[in-house]
Amino acid sequence: EDQVTQSPEALRLQEGESSSLNCSYTVSGLRGLFWYRQDPGKGPEFLFTLYSAGEEKEKERLKATLTKKESFLHITAPKPEDSATYLCAVQAERNEKLTFGTGTRLTIIP
């Protein structure tokens, strides 16, 4: 069974204080690992897809990396508008199903 574990559950940072969110996964044949951002009362918003170990992708202050067992979402010099819940999901080669983690709730304090 595919599994995704995200840590920490919640993270509070001062504005400008860089940190990383972790996503550990087990899947039989990884097709892709996805990162989403979710604001309160809204649907998840797509950020990145990573396909193979060693791959990295960047968007503004966010950088996602992938190994064979985990992915990191690095946030550099965050701003209050980066406050959100960040979700990680994996998709196996064998089907279309996404398996989501429970997310990391990130709060950036001005």
Place this chain on the structure above:
Amino acid sequence: NAGVTQTPKFQVLKTGQSMTLQCAQDMNHEYMSWYRQDPGMGLRLIHYSVGAGITDQGEVPNGYNVSRSTTEDFPLRLLSAAPSQTSVYFCASSYSGGFYGYTFGSGTRLTVV
């Protein structure tokens, strides 16, 4: 280009009532799916469709029905609502299984009393 549109945004049902959650997308996406989101459990797949006329079960399909008569629409039907179906429901769509990311709707918050 509206993306993925879900209606209604909020709904309260009594136990045993039935209803349909609507989902429509205008991006010509082949793949559509329904998820429910509950505190501490993450998003769980209910049903999905890889094209018009084709549907399949996800992780938690019991108590829900779907059909896909057009590319644009993918309604989710609750047959006989139960308090355990109180949740936030999201519809998502994508090209070709999500390689370019899934687009989610804004959700329907359902309460069953």
